[in-house]
Amino acid sequence: MAKVEPATLALSEDYRSANLWLEALRNLRHSPSALLGSAVIGALVIIAVFAPVFATHDPIQTMIGVPGETGRLPSKPPCIPILGCEDPQHILGLDLNARDLYSRVIYGTRTSLSVGVITISLSIFVGTALGITAGYMGGRADNVIMRLMDVVLAFPALLLAISIVTILGPGLTNALLGITITFIPQYARLSRASVLSIKEQEFVVAERALGASPLRIVLAHILPNAITPIIVQGTLGVGTAILDAAALSFLGLGAQPPTPEWGQILSESRNYLFTSPHLVFFPGIAIMITVLGFNLLGDGMRDALDPRLNRN
Amino acid sequence: MLKFVIRRLTYSIPVLLGILLVTFTLARAIPGDPCLAVLGERATEAICEAFFRRNGLDQPMPIQLLIYMRNFLQGDLGDSLRFHRPVMELLVDRLPTTVELGFFALLFAICVGVPIGVVSAYRHKSALDVGTMIGANIGVSMPVFWLGLMLAYLFAVLLKDTPFALPPSGRLTPGASPEPFYLVAGWYAEGEEPLGILRFFSRIHTLNAILTLNGELLVDALRHLILPALAVGTIPLAIIARMSRSSVLEVLNQDYVRTARAKGLQERVVVGKHALKNAMLPVITVIGLNFGLVISGAVLTETIFSLTGVGRTLVDSITSRDYTLVQGFTVVIAAGFVIINMVVDILYGYLDPRIRFN
Numbered sequence: 307m308a309k310v311e312p313a314t315l316a317l318s319e320d321y322r323s324a325n326l327w328l329e330a331l332r333n334l335r336h337s338p339s340a341l342l343g344s345a346v347i348g349a350l351v352i353i354a355v356f357a358p359v360f361a362t363h364d365p366i367q368t369m370i371g372v373p374g375e376t377g378r379l380p381s382k383p384p385c386i387p388i389l390g391c392e393d394p395q396h397i398l399g400l401d402l403n404a405r406d407l408y409s410r411v412i413y414g415t416r417t418s419l420s421v422g423v424i425t426i427s428l429s430i431f432v433g434t435a436l437g438i439t440a441g442y443m444g445g446r447a448d449n450v451i452m453r454l455m456d457v458v459l460a461f462p463a464l465l466l467a468i469s470i471v472t473i474l475g476p477g478l479t480n481a482l483l484g485i486t487i488t489f490i491p492q493y494a495r496l497s498r499a500s501v502l503s504i505k506e507q508e509f510v511v512a513e514r515a516l517g518a519s520p521l522r523i524v525l526a527h528i529l530p531n532a533i534t535p536i537i538v539q540g541t542l543g544v545g546t547a548i549l550d551a552a553a554l555s556f557l558g559l560g561a562q563p564p565t566p567e568w569g570q571i572l573s574e575s576r577n578y579l580f581t582s583p584h585l586v587f588f589p590g591i592a593i594m595i596t597v598l599g600f601n602l603l604g605d606g607m608r609d610a611l612d613p614r615l616n617r618n
Numbered sequence: 619m620l621k622f623v624i625r626r627l628t629y630s631i632p633v634l635l636g637i638l639l640v641t642f643t644l645a646r647a648i649p650g651d652p653c654l655a656v657l658g659e660r661a662t663e664a665i666c667e668a669f670f671r672r673n674g675l676d677q678p679m680p681i682q683l684l685i686y687m688r689n690f691l692q693g694d695l696g697d698s699l700r701f702h703r704p705v706m707e708l709l710v711d712r713l714p715t716t717v718e719l720g721f722f723a724l725l726f727a728i729c730v731g732v733p734i735g736v737v738s739a740y741r742h743k744s745a746l747d748v749g750t751m752i753g754a755n756i757g758v759s760m761p762v763f764w765l766g767l768m769l770a771y772l773f774a775v776l777l778k779d780t781p782f783a784l785p786p787s788g789r790l791t792p793g794a795s796p797e798p799f800y801l802v803a804g805w806y807a808e809g810e811e812p813l814g815i816l817r818f819f820s821r822i823h824t825l826n827a828i829l830t831l832n833g834e835l836l837v838d839a840l841r842h843l844i845l846p847a848l849a850v851g852t853i854p855l856a857i858i859a860r861m862s863r864s865s866v867l868e869v870l871n872q873d874y875v876r877t878a879r880a881k882g883l884q885e886r887v888v889v890g891k892h893a894l895k896n897a898m899l900p901v902i903t904v905i906g907l908n909f910g911l912v913i914s915g916a917v918l919t920e921t922i923f924s925l926t927g928v929g930r931t932l933v934d935s936i937t938s939r940d941y942t943l944v945q946g947f948t949v950v951i952a953a954g955f956v957i958i959n960m961v962v963d964i965l966y967g968y969l970d971p972r973i974r975f976n
Contacts, residue, residue, distance in 0.1 A: 339755075457636035461952045464914035465932075469948060472936045473647045549761055553918055556763050557933055569761070576767055576922070583771050590764030597759035605755075 333610035340606020346599030354415040363396075363406035365413040365566040370404050398588050402575060403564075407585060410566040411592050417567040418596055421482055422548040426540050428486045433493025434536060438524055440494065441501030452498065455491035463488040464553060471559045478551075478567070481560035485550045489543060493536055500532030534611045542604035545597035552593050568593045622967050630960050637952045638690060642683055645945035648936075655939035656699040673699070673942075686945075695946035700938050705946035708931070710814045713950075714821035715789060715927035716920070720912045722824075722843050723851035728905060731855040735862025736897075740889065742867060750859060757856030762915045766849035766922040773845055787924040789823060789842050790835075799829035846923045850915035854908040861904040865897040872896075899970055906962030913951060 334340045353360055363369075398408040440451040458466065470484035471477075504510060510527055518526075552569030554560035556576075561567035563574065568589040575585035652675070653666040661669070670676045673696075674685055689696065695705035738747035774786035790796070798812070798820035806812050812820075820826045824843070827836035869875060870893055878888045917929030928947055935943040 453632055453636065456633050457640055460633050460637050460956050461640075461948070462910040462913040462955055464917060465948065465951060468917070468933065468936065469641075469644050469944070472944075473644060473649065475649065545759060549759075552761050553763065553914075556761075556918065557921070572761075572764060572767070576763075579767055579771055580775055583775075586764070586767050586771070590761060590768065593761050593764065594756065594759050598755060601755060601759055 330607075330611050334606060337606035337610055339602040340610065343599050343601070343603030343606055346595060347603060350415055350419060350596055350599060353412060354419050357413050357416055361406075361409035361412045363409040365409045366405060366564040368404045369396075369400060369406065399582075399584055401571070401585055402578060402582075405564075407571075407588060410571060411568070411588055413566040414568045414571065414589065414592060415596070417478070417561060417565065418548050418551065418593070421478070421485075421551040422544040422596075422600070425482055425485045425489065425547040425551070426543045428482075429489035429543075430493050430536060430540050432486070433490040434497040434529075434532075436490065437494035437497030437499075438501050438528065438532070441498035442505060442520065442524060442528070448498075451494065455494050458487065459491045461488075464550060467550060467554060468557065468559060471554060476559045476562065478555075478561045478565065481551055481554040484554070485547055488550070489547065492539060492543070496535050496539060497532050500535065501528055504528050504531050538604060538608045538611055541600055541607055545600035545604070548593065548597055548600070619968065623964055626960055626963055626967070630956055633956055634953060637949060637956070638687060639683070641945050641949045641952070642686055644948070645941040646679070646682075648939055648941050648944070650939050652699060652939055652941060673697075690949065695949070696942040698935075698940055698943040698946075700935060700940040700943065705943050706814070708943065709928070709947065709950060710818045711821065712926055712928050712931050714818055715925050716913075716916050716929060718822045718824060719843065719846055719850060719916055719919070719925065719927060720909075722847040723849075723912055723915065724854060724905070724908065726847055726851040727854035727858050727908070731858030732862050732898075732901065735859040735901075736866050736889075736894065738859075739863045739866035739870065747863075751863070754856040754859045757852050758860075760852065762849055762853065763918040763922055765852055766846065766919045769845045769849055770922065784845055785842050786845060789925060790838050791842075794835070794838060796823060796826055796832065796835045797830065799826050802830045846919045846925065849919050849922075850912055853915065854905075854911055857908060857911075858901065858904060862897070862901050865900045866893060869893045869897040899966065902966060902969070903962060906959055909955060909958050913955065 396406050396408065398406075398411065401407050401410065436451050436455070440448040461469075466488050467481070467484035470487060471480050474480035474483065505528065510523060513523055513527060551560055552567075552572070555567050555569030556573045558573060561570045563570060571589040572586060575582065579586050651666075653661055653669045657665060657669060667676075674682060677685070686696075693706060695709070697703065698705050698708055701708060734750055738744075738750040741747055770786035773782065773784040777783050785791070798817070800806050800812050800816045800820060801808065805816075823839035824836060827833070827839055875888060875893055878892045879885075883892075913929070916927060917933060919925075920927045920930035921933065928951065932944060932947045935941075935947070
């Protein structure tokens with residue numbers, strides 16, 4: 307008879323008792339892209355929460371007539387201390403309305419992060435509810451819901467968001483709603499696919515035979531098993547949502563002046579690209595870093611949470 | 619195969635109908651009175667009534683929808699409320715700009731993205747691989763419109779007076795009026811109205827230049843295309859490179875690749891014949907999915923580079939509530955998107971028999 311070494315046994319038991327999430331977290335710690343992504347997002351969250359501390363000026367106050375300010379128009383060129391500039395009063399210069407660009411970019415973090423997170427949370431909520439309903443009920447409900455999702459997916463996302471915002475009227479809240487709608491089908495499809503593969507498994511059939519209500523089956527068994535791909539997709543989605551929101555603001559359909567929002571700052575200053583390129587450069591870099599942070603974290607999470615990828 | 623094609627075609631019909639219904643509803647839901655928007659604030663009630671009657675807007679909604687569907691099937695998208703011209707005619711005018719931009723953007727993305735992805739998979743974990751993946755990550759994180767503006771600044775301002783300077787706006791040098799190929803070929807006389815399809819192709823400047831053997835025009839059109847195509851193509855490029863890389867990586871670990879190597883085939887044959895063919899399947903899907911990105915990119919870049927394509931016209935029409943135009947353009951773009959996805963699916967079924975039979 308084969309004899310199992312005690313050490314091996316202990317190790318495998320230890321492995322089995324480990325929580326799935328702890329395991330995932332352990333995997334995440336070894337992923338450089340997840341670490342870098344979390345660091346970037348962490349820094350951005352701190353900047354957003356403590357924006358008044360980081361900002362040197364009021365983001366919507368014009369510097370004309372303020373004591374000690376020249377209020378010179380058009381915009382001052384950027385004065386970056388590392389590059390040897392002596393007077394770091396406005397480190398990224400002034401915008402076309404003589405407002406401090408650095409403070410506007412800092413406050414813009416708040417808008418972009420909240421738009422990204424709220425949009426994706428909303429669409430995950432609605433999409434998952436629809437997808438689970440479709441997958442669990444099957445039949446006609448499934449058909450109607452999924453064909454509707456197909457129609458939404460048939461439109462290029464930005465185009466659909468533009469059309470929706472046109473109807474609802476320009477503004478940040480409506481832009482947020484428009485983008486949310488374009489994201490719903492992804493989560494509906496993902497969660498439906500998970501439900502279809504889980505609902506016929508023995509533990510679910512057993513639960514049903516025991517007389518559990520559909521709601522209990524969905525909440526206690528299906529959702530926890532379906533949530534992983536949704537979380538990964540959601541993290542990657544935040545970056546895209548931020549890009550879409552910036553694009554809508556750039557077209558004048560999202561955040562309205564004087565709200566400090568990156569896409570809106572770009573939209574205001576794009577006609578002055580050839581004379582004051584820094585006004586265009588910095589908000590764009592801010593968007594890029596933020597989106598990059600979410601993409602890196604999402605990629606890392608996909609590798610850490612997806613059991614299909616063999617990590618050895 | 620035929621059965622698969624038919625099944626895929628019938629599957630697209632409800633989606634196309636859904637698109638018609640959605641665009642119809644969306645266009646009707648745009649707030650504001652179209653009469654006042656088109657004829658101005660001073661239009662009287664009687665004038666507005668006549669306007670509504672002329673455009674069929676006095677009918678009940680279901681009738682309007684039926685009329686709309688019938689006209690759509692006949693290729694009649696109505697008259698633009700703002701331009702007072704048939705929407706179809708405007709589409710023939712402006713779609714070539716977008717098609718040309720999209721074509722070159724995607725061409726750039728595929729021609730650069732696929733080789734980069736394949737090479738970095740082959741040299742897995744080398745400096746080249748790591749560098750490519752960092753670049754790809756940055757590429758997908760950039761806003762298209764910002765990239766467009768930065769490219770314009772780089773090539774039109776910083777590199778001005780160097781051989782690398784490129785024009786930041788328009789499709790051709792101002793004043794250039796290329797002769798359409800159907801006139802050069804003598805199919806039509808000057809002033810005659812050609813077929814819409816001929817007019818459409820003649821407005822794709824690069825194609826027209828090739829057909830009329832006009833080298834100067836070709837160079838001019840290409841020079842104007844480089845910046846917008848780079849801007850629109852960068853995100854798809856990054857996505858395609860990432861997909862090609864992971865797809866090739868996966869295939870290179872397969873048993874049949876090991877077998878091919880074990881039986882002593884040359885590396886060139888193993889990669890080119892055994893690995894690449896199979897690895898390209900998911901890449902084709904991703905290329906198909908990128909059409910949506912290209913369209914969104916075109917909407918944003920056309921505004922930056924002053925190109926009068928469908929994207930820019932659409933955005934302008936939304937603000938002026940020209941809803942026949944909005945409706946017509948949106949329907950055509952969405953339908954085109956559905957058809958492209960269908961073609962990709964069929965191609966996929968052709969390349970991978972497993973899909974056909976599932």
